[in-house]
Amino acid sequence: MTMKLYCFGESGNSYKAALGLELAGFDWEPVFVDFFNGETRTDAFRKISIQGEAPVLVDGDLTLSQSGVIQQYITDKTGKFAGKPDEKYDVLRWVLWDNHKLSSQAGMTRFLMNFLPEEKRPQQVIEFTQGRLKAAYTTLNMHLEGRDWIVGDDVSNADLSCCSYLYYPEPFGFDRTEWPHIDAWLTRLSELPGWKHPYDLMPGNPSDRA
Numbered sequence: 001m002t003m004k005l006y007c008f009g010e011s012g013n014s015y016k017a018a019l020g021l022e023l024a025g026f027d028w029e030p031v032f033v034d035f036f037n038g039e040t041r042t043d044a045f046r047k048i049s050i051q052g053e054a055p056v057l058v059d060g061d062l063t064l065s066q067s068g069v070i071q072q073y074i075t076d077k078t079g080k081f082a083g084k085p086d087e088k089y090d091v092l093r094w095v096l097w098d099n100h101k102l103s104s105q106a107g108m109t110r111f112l113m114n115f116l117p118e119e120k121r122p123q124q125v126i127e128f129t130q131g132r133l134k135a136a137y138t139t140l141n142m143h144l145e146g147r148d149w150i151v152g153d154d155v156s157n158a159d160l161s162c163c164s165y166l167y168y169p170e171p172f173g174f175d176r177t178e179w180p181h182i183d184a185w186l187t188r189l190s191e192l193p194g195w196k197h198p199y200d201l202m203p204g205n206p207s208d209r210a
Contacts, residue, residue, distance in 0.1 A: 001027075001059070001060055002027045002028060002029055003021065003026055003027065003028040003029070003057060003058065003059045004028070004029055004030075004031050004057070004058040004059075005017055005018055005021060005028055005029070005030050005031065005055055005056070005057050005058075005070075005202075006030075006031045006033050006048060006049075006054055006055060006056040006057075006058070007030050007031070007032075007033060007054050007055045007202045007203075007204075008032060008033045008034070008035050008054060008202060008203065008204035009198055009199045009201075009202040009203055009204035009205050010035070010036075010115075010168075010198075010204055010205070010206065011033075011035070011054050011055070011198075011202075011204075012103055012106065012107055012110075012164040012165035012168065012198070013053075013054070013055060013067045013103065013107065013164065014033075014054050014055040014067070014198075014202060015164045015165075015167075015198040015201065015202065016055075016067040016068075016070075016071060016103075016160055016161050016164045017055040017057060017067050017070040017071065017074075018030065018055070018198070018201050018202050019160055019163075019164075019195070019196070019198075019201065020070070020071050020074045020081060020157070020160050021057075021074060022194050022195075022196060022201060023080075023081075023155075023160075023192060023193075023194045023195065024074050024077075024078050024080050024081070025194070026074070030201075030202050030203055032202075032203040032204060033045070033054045033204075035054065035204075036115070036209060040052045040053060040054060048063065049063070049065040051065055051066070053065060053066075055067055055070060057070045057073065059073075067161070067164075068095050068096075068099060068157075068161065071095070071157045071160060071161065072157070075157060081155065081156050081157045081160060082156065082157070083151050083152045083154070083156045083158075084152055087151050087152045087156070090151045090152075090158075091151050091156045091157050091158045093158075094150050094151060094158035094161070094162060095157055095158055095161045098158075098161040098162045098164075099161070101132070101135075101136045101139070102133070102136045102140070102162055102165070103161070103162075103164055103165055105129050105132050105133045105136065106133060106165035106166070106172060106174070107165060108129060109126060109129040109130060109133060109172040109173060110165065110168065110170055110172035112125065112126050112129075113126060113170070113171060113172050113173075114170040114171070114172070114206070115206075130172075130173040133172075133173055133174065134173070137174065137179050137182065140162060140179075140181075140182055141179040141180070141181045141182050142181075144181035144182060144184075144185050145181045147181075147185075148185070148188060149185070149188075150162060150185075155189065155192065159185075159189060163185075163186060163189055164198075166182070166186055167186065167190075167197055167198060168198065170206070
């Protein structure tokens with residue numbers, strides 16, 4: 001049975017789940033969520049996910065929301081992206097770090113800088129979150145020095161989580177050329193068989209609303 005992932009291309013959190021499904025080789029299809037026209041706030045979508053967020057994975061009778069949960073589900077079904085048995089907590093540590101320190105800040109900053117009308121963009125908030133992001137980039141760049149992957153010697157959910165917003169072209173204060181170890185790591189990820197850019201993997205693109 002084909003899995004369905006409710007997602008949209010602009011969503012880095014959706015990308016975490018979509019990229020995991022694609023790299024794991026699952027039979028899956030994206031279901032476009034019209035976030036920018038308020039679909040996640042509708043009663044119909046709340047029946048799919050009470051949290052009113054994308055991504056949502058539907059696999060038969062099972063419905064899962066939250067990208068980290070979907071990543072773990074992919075791992076439990078395939079054994080992939082878990083790291084070695086003694087690395088599982090380190091993988092989880094970086095997934096949680098990303099959710100709190102990197103993706104949450106990058107997602108909000110990118111939204112404020114690109115998807116709000118220019119006159120409504122709160123510059124002080126943007127400057128504050130960009131400062132927090134710079135600290136996160138510093139941490140990740142330092143950690144990746146001398147490493148191919150965030151944990152162990154193979155790609156894991158730590159990588160698939162932390163990379164999620166860093167491929168997007170819209171400006172939010174990240175220039176990968178300023179962070180050489182992050183830059184090399186993003187290149188390695190993009191060279192994996194099955195890798196796709198978020199706008200190629202999921203429906204939804206800012207150009208659709210231009």
